[in-house]
Amino acid sequence: xxxxxxxxxxxxxxxxxxxxxxxxxxxxxxxxxxxxxxxxxxxxxxxxxxxxxxxxxxxxxxxxxxxxxxxxxxxxxxxxxxxxxxxxxx
Amino acid sequence: xxxxxxxxxxxxxxxxxxxxxxxxxxxxxxxxxxxxxxxxxxxxxxxxxxxxxxxxxxxxxxxxxxxxxxxxxxxxxxxxxxxxxxxxxxxxxxxxxxxxxxxxxxxxxxxxxxxxxxxxxxxxxxxxxxxxxxxxxxxxxxxxxxxxxxxxxxxxxxxxxxxxxxxxxxxxxxxxxxxxxxxxxxxxxxxxx
Ligand SMILES: [Zn+2]
Numbered sequence: 568x569x570x571x572x573x574x575x576x577x578x579x580x581x582x583x584x585x586x587x588x589x590x591x592x593x594x595x596x597x598x599x600x601x602x603x604x605x606x607x608x609x610x611x612x613x614x615x616x617x618x619x620x621x622x623x624x625x626x627x628x629x630x631x632x633x634x635x636x637x638x639x640x641x642x643x644x645x646x647x648x649x650x651x652x653x654x655x656x657x
Numbered sequence: 658x659x660x661x662x663x664x665x666x667x668x669x670x671x672x673x674x675x676x677x678x679x680x681x682x683x684x685x686x687x688x689x690x691x692x693x694x695x696x697x698x699x700x701x702x703x704x705x706x707x708x709x710x711x712x713x714x715x716x717x718x719x720x721x722x723x724x725x726x727x728x729x730x731x732x733x734x735x736x737x738x739x740x741x742x743x744x745x746x747x748x749x750x751x752x753x754x755x756x757x758x759x760x761x762x763x764x765x766x767x768x769x770x771x772x773x774x775x776x777x778x779x780x781x782x783x784x785x786x787x788x789x790x791x792x793x794x795x796x797x798x799x800x801x802x803x804x805x806x807x808x809x810x811x812x813x814x815x816x817x818x819x820x821x822x823x824x825x826x827x828x829x830x831x832x833x834x835x836x837x838x839x840x841x842x843x844x845x846x847x848x849x850x
Contacts, residue, residue, distance in 0.1 A: 575760020579826055580811055582804075607761040613773040614833055618805050620777045621786055625685075628678050631784050636672070636680040640694040644701055645672045651705045652668055 569597045571604040578608065583615045662713040668705045675718050679725050685791050686729045686802050696732060700725040730807055737799045737818040745797070745831060751823045762830060770841035782844065789839035793832060800825055801832040 569577075574594050577586060586594070598605040598612075624630050636644075666674065679700060683693035704711075704724055711720050746752075750762045776782040793801060799818060803809045804825070811822055820828070 571759040571761070579760075579822060582808055585808060603764060604759050604761045607763065607766050610766055610769070611833070614837075615805070617773055617777040617786065621783055622806065624780070624783050625682065625787075630780065631681055631787055632677075634677070634681050634684065636676040636694065636697060637690075640680075640697070641672050641676055644676065644694075644698045645669065647698060648668050648671065648701055648705055651702055655705070 569593050583612045584619050663716045671701055685787050688791050696728045699728050733799045734817050746827045750827050771844050785843040789836050797828055797832045800828040
């Protein structure tokens with residue numbers, strides 16, 4: 568059985584969902600039974616799962632479709648790309 | 658067997674096709690419109706210069722996003738060297754017995770004002786999380802983005818921004834609390850309306 572500090576150390580090193588499965592299983596068992604660190608570490612893990620979910624949704628490109636690169640910035644970047652592409656074609 | 662090949666679109670189409678997407682990825686990580694626009698521009702120019710290296714094994718958007726994330730991390734690293742980050746444990750969390758003995762700041766943290774399992778499934782909630790992360794400030798923002806969004810190891814972050822692992826841990830703890838409060842405010846306001 569892991570100790571509280573070992574759970575804390577593992578969660579400090581990596582995001583929960585990047586830990587190897589056996590380590591995650593050990594952590595889950597510990598926090599389900601531990602009256603000392605269980606609640607705190609459960610919140611840390613739930614939070615990280617939320618961030619993981621956020622990253623998946625972000626990749627789909629469906630979050631905040633109301634946010635756009637401004638027209639000015641877009642035009643400026645297009646012009647810069649155009650110049651660079653022409654320069655390279657020479 | 659050859660990897661699936663993706664097309665090589667003309668760079669002059671990138672702003673229209675991927676500009677908004679890249680901007681959103683940059684904005685939540687940098688927290689400033691101007692910095693996000695700069696990051697998109699630097700990314701697309703670097704991509705034009707390095708287009709020979711795009712082998713079509715992943716979609717062009719994924720390739721551009723990879724470049725952008727490197728730019729974002731570089732930006733944060735440079736910005737973080739300009740500030741002192743050694744000031745975040747003013748409550749003395751890491752001196753507490755409970756932290757030394759059990760690795761936690763408190764045994765019974767307050768419950769959240771939302772159900773994480775349910776709310777994390779909702780797009781509106783994820784957009785609030787986006788907004789709350791965008792609003793984070795200073796070194797807490799930098800530490801959080803490097804660690805939680807970009808998955809950079811504790812060891813590397815500590816080296817880059819000059820803090821101890823305990824400092825970083827306190828910074829992440831405080832940032833989670835700020836985000837939790839921010840989410841509660843936005844979520845409860847929405848439920849009330
Ligand atoms: Zn424990």
